Amino acid sequence: MLAALCLVAVGALVVQAGGAGGAGAVLTDPVVWRIVRFTLWQAFWSTVLSVGLALPVAIAITRMADGPVRRAVLALFALPLALPQIVAVLGVVALYGQRGFVTGLAERAGFDPPSIYGLTGILIAHTFFNLPLAARIMHGALALVPAEYERLSAQLGMGALARFRLIEWPAMRPAAAGAAALVFMLCVTSFAVVLILGGGPRATTLEVALYQALTFDFDIVRAVVLTLLQLAVTIGAVALFAFAGGSVEAGMTISAGASRRFAGDRPAGAILGGALTLMAVLYVGAPFVAILASGLASDLTDLIVQPRVRRAMLTSLGLGLCAAALAVGLAYALSRGAAEMAAGRRFSGRPAFTETVLTSAPSLILVVPPIVIAAGWFIALRTVTNVYDAAPYLVITVNAAMAMPFAARLIHPAMLAAEERNGRLCAHLGLAGMARWRLVTWPVLRAPLVAALAFALALSLGDLGVIALFGSEQVQTMPYLIMQRMGAYRTQDAAGLALILMVMTMALMLAAEHFARRSRTMVTEGSSE
Amino acid sequence: MKGLPVTCDGVVFRYGPDAAPMRFDCTFAPRTITAVMGPSGSGKSTLLSLIAGFERAESGHILIGGDDITGKAPGNRPVSCVFQDNNLFAHLDAGTNVALGISPALKRSAEDEARVAQALEAVDLAGYGARMPGSMSGGERQRVAIARALVRERPVLLLDEAFGSLGPALRESMLDLVADLQRRTAMTVVMVSHDPADARRIATDLVFLKDGTVGAQGPVSELLNGHANAEVNAYLGSQRLPS
Numbered sequence: 001m002l003a004a005l006c007l008v009a010v011g012a013l014v015v016q017a018g019g020a021g022g023a024g025a026v027l028t029d030p031v032v033w034r035i036v037r038f039t040l041w042q043a044f045w046s047t048v049l050s051v052g053l054a055l056p057v058a059i060a061i062t063r064m065a066d067g068p069v070r071r072a073v074l075a076l077f078a079l080p081l082a083l084p085q086i087v088a089v090l091g092v093v094a095l096y097g098q099r100g101f102v103t104g105l106a107e108r109a110g111f112d113p114p115s116i117y118g119l120t121g122i123l124i125a126h127t128f129f130n131l132p133l134a135a136r137i138m139h140g141a142l143a144l145v146p147a148e149y150e151r152l153s154a155q156l157g158m159g160a161l162a163r164f165r166l167i168e169w170p171a172m173r174p175a176a177a178g179a180a181a182l183v184f185m186l187c188v189t190s191f192a193v194v195l196i197l198g199g200g201p202r203a204t205t206l207e208v209a210l211y212q213a214l215t216f217d218f219d220i221v222r223a224v225v226l227t228l229l230q231l232a233v234t235i236g237a238v239a240l241f242a243f244a245g246g247s248v249e250a251g252m253t254i255s256a257g258a259s260r261r262f263a264g265d266r267p268a269g270a271i272l273g274g275a276l277t278l279m280a281v282l283y284v285g286a287p288f289v290a291i292l293a294s295g296l297a298s299d300l301t302d303l304i305v306q307p308r309v310r311r312a313m314l315t316s317l318g319l320g321l322c323a324a325a326l327a328v329g330l331a332y333a334l335s336r337g338a339a340e341m342a343a344g345r346r347f348s349g350r351p352a353f354t355e356t357v358l359t360s361a362p363s364l365i366l367v368v369p370p371i372v373i374a375a376g377w378f379i380a381l382r383t384v385t386n387v388y389d390a391a392p393y394l395v396i397t398v399n400a401a402m403a404m405p406f407a408a409r410l411i412h413p414a415m416l417a418a419e420e421r422n423g424r425l426c427a428h429l430g431l432a433g434m435a436r437w438r439l440v441t442w443p444v445l446r447a448p449l450v451a452a453l454a455f456a457l458a459l460s461l462g463d464l465g466v467i468a469l470f471g472s473e474q475v476q477t478m479p480y481l482i483m484q485r486m487g488a489y490r491t492q493d494a495a496g497l498a499l500i501l502m503v504m505t506m507a508l509m510l511a512a513e514h515f516a517r518r519s520r521t522m523v524t525e526g527s528s529e
Numbered sequence: 530m531k532g533l534p535v536t537c538d539g540v541v542f543r544y545g546p547d548a549a550p551m552r553f554d555c556t557f558a559p560r561t562i563t564a565v566m567g568p569s570g571s572g573k574s575t576l577l578s579l580i581a582g583f584e585r586a587e588s589g590h591i592l593i594g595g596d597d598i599t600g601k602a603p604g605n606r607p608v609s610c611v612f613q614d615n616n617l618f619a620h621l622d623a624g625t626n627v628a629l630g631i632s633p634a635l636k637r638s639a640e641d642e643a644r645v646a647q648a649l650e651a652v653d654l655a656g657y658g659a660r661m662p663g664s665m666s667g668g669e670r671q672r673v674a675i676a677r678a679l680v681r682e683r684p685v686l687l688l689d690e691a692f693g694s695l696g697p698a699l700r701e702s703m704l705d706l707v708a709d710l711q712r713r714t715a716m717t718v719v720m721v722s723h724d725p726a727d728a729r730r731i732a733t734d735l736v737f738l739k740d741g742t743v744g745a746q747g748p749v750s751e752l753l754n755g756h757a758n759a760e761v762n763a764y765l766g767s768q769r770l771p772s
Contacts, residue, residue, distance in 0.1 A: 146615035151583050156681075157604030158633040166635070170620045 027225060031201065032209075036229060039205040042119060042194075043187035046126035051180045053127070054134035057280045059168055060273030061135065062142040073281055074139070075513060077132035080284060082455065082509040084462025085129075085192035086479045087498040090486075091287030092116070092125050092197075094294050094495075101290065121197035126187050132284050134179040141175030142168060181241035188233055189369035192464040192479070196486070206230040207371050211468055220379060227375050234367050288502070295499020298492040309481065309497065316461050316477040316501075319395050324456035326400035328449060331407035338412065339419040370398045371465040378469050391470035395477070398466045403456035410455065410516060414448040451515035458508035461501065478504075532560035532717035533594030533607065533684040540579055540589035550587075551575060551741030557685075557734070559594075562711055562718040564728035564749065567738035568764060573721040576738065577687045580719070582606050593685060604633075609678035611691040616674035617662040623649070623673045624658030630677040648676040652706060668699045672706070679710065686711075688720040692727075704731050725753055725768050737761050 064070045080088065095102045096116045106113045114120050145167065153163050191207045198204055204212075206226050213223040303309050377394055381387045422440050426432070431440065464479040471480040478501045485494040535557040543550045551572045557563045565573050578584040580591060582603035591599050598606050609630075617626045627645045628637050637645075649657055652672040662670055671691055678686055688707070692700045708731040711718050722728060728735055728749050735752045737745040737760070744760050745752060752761055755770045762769045 148612045148615035149618065151581070151603070151610070151612075152616070152618075153633070154583070154603035155581060155606075155608070155610055156629050156633040157602075158629075162634040166621070166629070167618065170618075 032226070032229070034201075035204050035206055035209050035226075036233065038203060039188060039230075039233065042122050042126070042198075042203075042205065043184050043190075045119075045123055046130060046187040047180050047184045049123060049127050050130035050183050051134045051176060053280070054131050054138060054179070055172075055176065056273075056276050057131070057135045058138035058142060058172065059164065060277045061139050062168075063270070063273055064277070073277060074136065075510075076281060076285060077136050078513055079288070079506060079509055080129045080132050082458035082462065082505050082512075083129075083288075084464070084479055084501055084505060085125075085190075086196065086464050086482050087291060087462065087502050087505075088128060088287055089125055089193055089196045090294070090482070090494060090498045091291040092121065092128060094290035095286055096121065096124055102286075117197055118200070118203045119198075122190075122194055122203065125193040125197060126183075126190065128284060128287055129193075130183040130186065131280065134176075134183055135280070137179040137182070138172045138175045141172045145171045177241075181237075184237060184241075185234065188237060189230075189371075191369075191371055191468070195464075195468070196483075206233065207369065207465075210371065210375055214375060214378060214469060220382075223375060223379065227372050230372055231368065234369065238367055288506075291495070291498050291502050294495040295502070298496030298499075300496050300499070303493060303496045303500070308476070312476045312478050312481040313500070315475060316479075319392060319399070319477065320457045320460035322396045323399035323460040324403060324453050326396060327403040327407045327456040327460075328411070328452045330400065331404050331411050331452060332449070335408060335412040335415045339415045342416060342419065369465075370402050370463070371469070373398050373401070374466040374469050388470060388472040388474065391467070391472065391475040394470055395463075395466050395475075399460040399463050400456075402463065402465075403459045406459065407452035407456050410448045410452040410512075411445070414445055418444040447515045447518040451512045454508045454515065455512040458505040458512065461505055461508070531684060531715050534559040534592075535580060535685055535717060535719065536590075536592040537576070537579070538590045538592065540586045540591060542575060542579060542584060542586050544575075549741060553579070553589075553743060555736050555743045555746055557717055557719050557736070559717050560715045561733040562708065562720060562731050563734040563736060564732035565719060565721045565736045565738065566723070566725070566728065566764070567744070571738040572741045573738055574689055575741075577610070577689050577719065577721060580606075580685075581608050581610050581687055607683045608685040608687055609681045609683045610687045610689065611671065611674045611678060613690045613693050616677075616691075617670055619662050621662075622658065623654070623660050623662065623665070626662070626673055627658075627677045627680055630679075630681040644680055645676075648679045649673070651679060651710065652676045668695055668703060671695070671703060675706070675710070679714070683716075685717045685719070688718065688722075690721050690723070693723065700727070701730065707731060725765055729753055729771055737764070739764075 061070060061073060064073075093116060094100055096113070097103065098115070100116070103113050103116075116124065149167055153167055158166065188205075189207060190205065191211070194203070194205045194208045195211065198208065206229055210223055210226040210230065213219045213226060374394060377390070378387055381390050418441065422444070426436055426440060461477075462479060464483065467475075467477050467480045468483070471477070476484075478497060482494050482497045482501070485491075485497065537553040537555050540553040541550055542553075553572070553576055555576075565576065567573055575584065579586055580593075582598070582601060586599060589599070590597050593607055596607075617623070618629075621629075624642075624645050625635065627648055628635060628641060631637070631641050631644065646655070646658065649655055652675050654669060654672050654676065657665070657669070657673070662673070665673070674691070686707075692703045695703060704727060707718065707720075710716075711731075720727070720732065732749050735745075735747065735749045736743060737752065739760055745758055747757075751757065753765070753769070753771070755762070757769075
């Protein structure tokens with residue numbers, strides 16, 4: 001189904017490209033090539049900044065003694081993943097914009113900070129999203145280092161540098177490559193951030209140019225060429241990363257592990273690490289506070305009674321729930337298939353081709369970004385029907401496809417572990433069918449399924465990509481409404497709506513975290529004996 | 530690297546504010562091998578972690594050779610450890626793992642190379658320097674860990690169920706190796722083990738732990754001859770007499 005979704009989209013594009021004679025003209029347009037260059041350029045710097053800064057932060061977090069502080073930092077770092085881009089951008093503007101809080105501080109200190117619109121703002125927003133993500137991925141790898149290594153390094157008297165060179169870097173190198181690959185992919189396909197903070201001819205990415213071609217210029221040929229270029233870029237990037245050994249999928253887990261660490265006593269290192277972590281926490285936390293502050297300053301009660309706002313909330317929730325259910329259902333089916341095949345090959349070693357396809361299918365969406373699918377369908381449906389009528393179905397399917405890799409990441413390991421641990425026992429006891437589902441499968445998978453549902457819902461609620469193309473007076477979601485109000489310079493309204501959307505998504509994200517952690521303890525319990 | 534006595538004087542430790550406190554009062558005689566035995570959860574590994582500095586005592590003192598080391602960092606204590614697993618950094622070859630015992634930042638001179646080779650030879654692994662841990666057997670990996678303890682030349686060696694996952698014959702040969710090295714270097718060895726046969730084979734003294742305290746201590750010949758106190762005998766069951 002997923003493949004069909006993409007195939008139709010890409011097929012429509014190719015047919016259009018073949019039928020249109022103007023493609024050559026678009027390809028020779030220097031503006032297009034400048035857009036390609038900027039897309040890669042901003043993604044490159046976003047990746048360098050995010051992963052480069054996340055590296056010391058991940059080490060500092062791992063060296064921190066396990067306790068409420070470390071757990072709080074990790075929980076905070078999980079939040080941006082589900083924060084709608086448009087909401088985050090509003091927070092970033094409130095902090096670093098012309099009349100922003102940080103800008104004010106900098107001006108008072110005698111600096112002249114650059115305008116946030118353009119590369120600067122895009123990098124700030126992308127780092128806000130991806131620094132914590134990369135830090136969590138690399139911390140996850142470091143947390144897997146055997147506890148004995150840490151004890152040994154302390155006993156052998158290794159300094160911080162030797163520890164990094166001999167233990168930490170070798171352990172986190174693959175994770176760092178994976179994180180870099182993922183961040184690059186996310187930034188190459190970034191839409192809402194660039195739409196609001198970039199946009200001008202100097203700072204446009206392929207996705208935003210594609211959106212503009214479809215909505216403002218209605219230049220189908222140009223849109224088709226841009227889409228194909230975007231595809232070429234993402235496929236090229238994935239191929240490059242596969243070649244370099246980093247895996248794009250590596251980063252799609254929510255809950256990071258924690259273990260009892262012995263608290264080393266390196267005061268200097270601890271202070272430096274603490275300071276670094278504090279800075280990262282401030283950087284990541286500040287936009288949340290800014291959204292809260294500016295949202296509370298708006299007239300929230302007036303917003304809530306507006307029928308348009310209430311309708312957008314209901315539309316968002318309805319579409320989001322459908323998308324989330326679809327995503328979880330698909331992820332469940334794929335994981336189930338893969339787990340059964342894994343159990344079947346228990347004694348024969350290598351995974352079969354189909355199993356590999358099943359496990360990697362969810363990540364297809366990273367190669368074919370949502371807006372490309374949306375654009376393809378937009379172009380294909382245009383000739384058949386009124387595209388805006390199709391909006392709900394497309395929003396649901398594309399958002400489901402978007403959330404599926406994350407859902408699969410949550411469900412798949414639990415399913416594999418459950419199959420591995422209980423499969424033989426069930427076969428031995430003759431437990432099958434409904435009884436097995438009720439007694440064994442459901443108790444183990446309940447927590448990851450709920451976590452996946454909450455997370456998928458949070459992601460769908462915040463998506464602007466599809467709805468930006470298909471939204472209309474009839475079908476409006478919360479992010480779409482925020483964009484409209486921003487466009488109409490009703491900043492106060494936008495801030496209030498952003499706060500509402502932030503509260504909704506963050507509540508879901510915290511629920512997802514909670515259930516993901518529960519699922520982890522259920523899976524690991526009893527396997528430690 | 531002559532062995533020094535290790536004394537735990539009223540050492541109190543808890544794993545968390547709600548956990549039951551453990552309290553250790555015991556002495557490990559210099560230049561001998563002492564076995565530490567006791568049921569699961571009685572605090573055997575905790576006691577070793579306290580001596581090595583991986584855990585911090587709430588109160589009390591740990592003395593090694595008359596020096597109070599209670600507040601010292603693990604690297605500044607005169608001890609070396611061998612754990613049950615993960616003693617070697619899996620991404621470094623055997624020689625490098627041993628060399629870390631000489632210089633933790635891996636600055637190696639020609640003389641150091643010779644010492645590494647010598648230590649590997651002492652544990653019957655001559656020429657294994659370039660092998661990766663992944664390509665070695667469990668017994669070989671533990672030998673490399675012991676070789677590293679040798680080059681460190683610390684007066685106290687702590688073995689935390691170091692041979693617990695090895696088969697009987699291999700285990701006996703490892704114990705004999707430890708006994709042999711102990712005779713040559715005269716270090717103080719403290720060895721946590723489940724099996725009374727291990728203690729009978731190479732240990733002189735025994736410390737028996739129960740519920741986080743020292744239940745009995747004394748010569749192996751007295752505690753493991755079937756006439757010791759009831760708690761030790763209850764733990765040993767049918768193995769309370771040498772076979």
